[in-house]
Amino acid sequence: MAYFTRNRYAAGNICFVLFLAFLFSLAFTGMPANAAPTVSEGSKPSSPQGGGVVEVSLTPTTATEFSTVIGQIVQHLGTIDNLVSSIVYNQVYRTAYGVAYEIYNYVVWLVYGPPDPGYTVETDTYRITYQGLQDNKLQSVTVEVPVPVPISGGDGGGGGGGGGTVTPSTQTTTTGFGQTTVNTSTGAVEVAVDAGKFAGLLQQAVASGAQAVVIKPEIPANVTVKEVSVPIPAAAVTAATQAGKDIRVEVAGVAVVLPPQVVPAQLLADATAKVSLNIQVLEQTQAQVLTRDLPSGLAVAANILELDLSVVRGTQSEKVALAKPVTVSIPYTAVAGVEVNKLGVYRYNEDTLEWAYVGGRVDRAAKTVSTRLSSFSKYTVMAYDKTFADIQLHWAKKDIELMASRWIARGMTETTFEPEGQVTRAQFAALLTRSLGIAEAKEGQSRFKDVSSGDWFYGAVLAAYEAGLVKGYEDGTFRPNANITREEMATMVARGLAYAGKKVDVTGKVDTLLAKFTDRNQISGWAREAAAVAVQEGIVKGRTATTYVPRANATRAESTVMLKRLLVSTGEIGS
Numbered sequence: 001m002a003y004f005t006r007n008r009y010a011a012g013n014i015c016f017v018l019f020l021a022f023l024f025s026l027a028f029t030g031m032p033a034n035a036a037p038t039v040s041e042g043s044k045p046s047s048p049q050g051g052g053v054v055e056v057s058l059t060p061t062t063a064t065e066f067s068t069v070i071g072q073i074v075q076h077l078g079t080i081d082n083l084v085s086s087i088v089y090n091q092v093y094r095t096a097y098g099v100a101y102e103i104y105n106y107v108v109w110l111v112y113g114p115p116d117p118g119y120t121v122e123t124d125t126y127r128i129t130y131q132g133l134q135d136n137k138l139q140s141v142t143v144e145v146p147v148p149v150p151i152s153g154g155d156g157g158g159g160g161g162g163g164g165t166v167t168p169s170t171q172t173t174t175t176g177f178g179q180t181t182v183n184t185s186t187g188a189v190e191v192a193v194d195a196g197k198f199a200g201l202l203q204q205a206v207a208s209g210a211q212a213v214v215i216k217p218e219i220p221a222n223v224t225v226k227e228v229s230v231p232i233p234a235a236a237v238t239a240a241t242q243a244g245k246d247i248r249v250e251v252a253g254v255a256v257v258l259p260p261q262v263v264p265a266q267l268l269a270d271a272t273a274k275v276s277l278n279i280q281v282l283e284q285t286q287a288q289v290l291t292r293d294l295p296s297g298l299a300v301a302a303n304i305l306e307l308d309l310s311v312v313r314g315t316q317s318e319k320v321a322l323a324k325p326v327t328v329s330i331p332y333t334a335v336a337g338v339e340v341n342k343l344g345v346y347r348y349n350e351d352t353l354e355w356a357y358v359g360g361r362v363d364r365a366a367k368t369v370s371t372r373l374s375s376f377s378k379y380t381v382m383a384y385d386k387t388f389a390d391i392q393l394h395w396a397k398k399d400i401e402l403m404a405s406r407w408i409a410r411g412m413t414e415t416t417f418e419p420e421g422q423v424t425r426a427q428f429a430a431l432l433t434r435s436l437g438i439a440e441a442k443e444g445q446s447r448f449k450d451v452s453s454g455d456w457f458y459g460a461v462l463a464a465y466e467a468g469l470v471k472g473y474e475d476g477t478f479r480p481n482a483n484i485t486r487e488e489m490a491t492m493v494a495r496g497l498a499y500a501g502k503k504v505d506v507t508g509k510v511d512t513l514l515a516k517f518t519d520r521n522q523i524s525g526w527a528r529e530a531a532a533v534a535v536q537e538g539i540v541k542g543r544t545a546t547t548y549v550p551r552a553n554a555t556r557a558e559s560t561v562m563l564k565r566l567l568v569s570t571g572e573i574g575s
């Protein structure tokens with residue numbers, strides 16, 4: 001007895017360590033920071049209620065041995081998926097909270113009232129058998145306690161039993177496309193798609209002529225969604241591709257449209273595989289780190305989302321490189337003092353640690369911004385409010401600022417735009433491809449004698465040629481450094497409309513559309529139809545109400561306004 005008394009606090013430390021180890025084993029994950037308890041004599045948990053018996057055996061250990069075990073546990077926790085961890089925490093730790101309560105009682109009792117070896121304590125709710133110390137180790141402790149009822153949210157307060165209605169943290173509902181599981185505590189959502197139900201929805205889409213099969217789970221209004229996984233059977237994805245239908249997933253305001261052939265066919269060969277779309281909302285602390293060094297004028301207007309598409313086979317998961325562009329819509333919150341048309345989607349570059357504009361079509365009614373993505377990463381919506389000192393009294397000020405917010409119109413310096421400056425053919429080709437979201441060509445043979453791979457405009461001109469936006473001159477040149485004329489610019493813009501899928505028919509209307517211009521006969525024959533298209537779409541309105549001035553060099557302001565009107569015509573910018 002004297003020996004044990006001298007080592008009472010050592011024994012207490014050992015028991016406390018065992019208590020912590022027990023909590024680790026229950027949750028198999030680190031508890032969220034705001035839920036981690038601080039155990040002391042005065043922090044006794046609330047007494048739960050339950051039935052049945054759980055037997056917990058604590059094996060012998062020393063502080064050194066325990067440190068080794070904890071190190072292994074922590075290392076393993078780093079490899080566990082967050083969704084799995086959160087589910088384990090909420091479904092296992094919280095359910096077993098009553099067991100922790102009983103063990104806590106025992107630890108305090110052992111430290112402050114040590115028993116003799118072989119001593120057994122038995123109450124109405126638990127029984128403890130203690131076999132004593134051997135070689136400074138806790139030789140054997142067995143605790144038998146009732147199986148506790150899961151505890152609903154709230155602090156555990158005082159001693160007393162927990163009555164009342166228990167609200168489960170996980171809610172599962174059957175839907176028209178499969179099953180939705182929502183963890184109301186962690187905000188984790190799994191949308192499991194059933195192959196049979198999907199086949200029925202696909203048949204309906206084909207019969208009705210709908211472009212997409214829509215998967216839209218209902219999420220309880222009181223749940224803040226933090227992460228979403230949507231596993232879709234590979235057979236369903238293949239069937240949608242064969243039918244030429246998109247798969248549209250809508251959850252918590254975010255929409256992702258997966259087009260046919262977005263996943264390479266070879267990855268879908270395994271009929272048991274699943275294509276999993278994963279969306280994670282970054283925590284506020286992480287989001288703040290990624291946005292703390294934004295350039296002047298940029299303001300975050302949405303959550304930061306990390307998007308991922310994987311093919312899952314059993315326990316193996318392989319990330320998918322998108323074979324086709326995917327359309328994503330992200331809900332936004334308006335930025336005070338900035339018009340919504342200045343919102344855009346931005347991608348975080350993990351290499352440069354910078355945000356890059358990738359496009360943005362604002363839907364004012366839905367309060368979303370959408371764009372087409374060629375790869376998945378971290379994305380958000382931002383507003384960019386940019387102006388220049390030399391446009392404050394200019395007629396094109398508003399349009400220049402709007403196009404600057406889309407990173408299309410760029411200043412000659414940080415503070416000047418030079419709106420009356422002239423534009424070269426190469427510069428306008430670069431502006432047009434940028435406006436249409438066409439990436440610069442990385443490689444390929446130049447189609448023009450005067451455009452070489454060393455030129456700054458090489459990638460833009462080659463991309464414009466491949467997209468059908470430019471054709472060059474009969475002598476095989478492009479004349480990149482020549483100033484572009486108004487009729488040349490209108491012709492390239494008209495081709496841009498066609499590239500964007502906007503069909504404009506002016507058959508039989510060319511003369512009528514150009515009749516208001518007194519200088520209409522100065523428009524080159526090859527440019528007349530394009531000029532009529534530009535007039536009909538409101539892209540060209542003339543230098544005056546009655547003059548077109550087709551062969552005059554275009555200014556930087558005119559080119560910017562014309563491109564803005566192009567994007568209004570295609571619906572990329574709201575009018």
